Amino acid sequence: MICPYCGTHIADGLTICPACHADLTKAVPDASAIQTERYCKSCGALIPEGATVCPNCGMPVEEEAIQPAEKAAVQLQQQQEKPHLASAIPAASDPYSATTANERMPRRRVFLVSFIAALIVVGGAVLLITQPWNPDPYSLKATEAADTSMAGFPGERSKLASQDSDINDATKNGDQQIFEEVNNYYADLGDLKDKLYSSEQSLRDALDSRNPDYTQGYQTAQQDANDLSNLINKIQDIDTSTGTYNDDINNITTLGNWLRNWSDELMNAWAKANGGDTDKDDVLFGLDSAKRDDGKNSYQALFEQNYDSWKPQEKDSSDSDSGDSNDSDSNNSSDSGNSDSAGSDANNSN
Structure with a gap:
């Protein structure tokens, strides 16, 4: 396709010429359609077609004279036929042109080069901040002088490793730990005793009520029995190798066994009630059969009588040693006494 205004070869279907920016949708005037009118050179009057004399001034009309309208048509036709020299020159930038819009966009190469340069600058700055430059990264030389003032000195020791004081300290620390365990378990037994008493009272109250619910009480009794067993x-x-708190351990073991016997009878009573047994005497038979004259359960009474007097007391390991020596002395004295009595018996027989 050729532009009718400038003669530039352009793509088909364009509505605006990219060279002269002419609107190609408008119709182009045809030079042949322009009327060839003539005018008198003397007075400028319009001369009719075919007339040889001016009707206004009477002057003869020269045939070679070209009128302005015909001259304009000839110039337009010549302009269309000859190539437009300005088409070889780049068109001026037009902000509204579809072709110049892409020409003003930055190229991809510019974007790529700018991105790489920014990445190098930022990465270098990060490395410089986080990893300071070390001129000798692989050097094995010491940077500070070593302190050799104590070279060859074995150091000082306050005591030999095989001294008996270490053994005594270990025994003392072990006895202290054993006492803490015994004392804590003693307190836990007192708490469980209160729970068993509360559970028994709840059972007796539920048996006297009209609409009793034994589920919660039965579950609580099971939990108390498990805690007591654990x-x-x-x-x-508990470690009894030192022998310092063996008596206290035996005492709290006895207290625990009394509570377990009480807990077993209480669990049987709760199981009967929860199973649908409505006979109060049958439910409480195990508990009431172990009841004393004062109304207390025999296991409960034994626990309360001995609990305070069996409270663990902290002692030194030397106490157990002295106790062992006293026992040996008493055994020796008893042996000597028995020998004396045996001698006296022999003399009497004689």
């Missing part, structure tokens, strides 16, 4: 197992696992 506590007795912990007491049995």
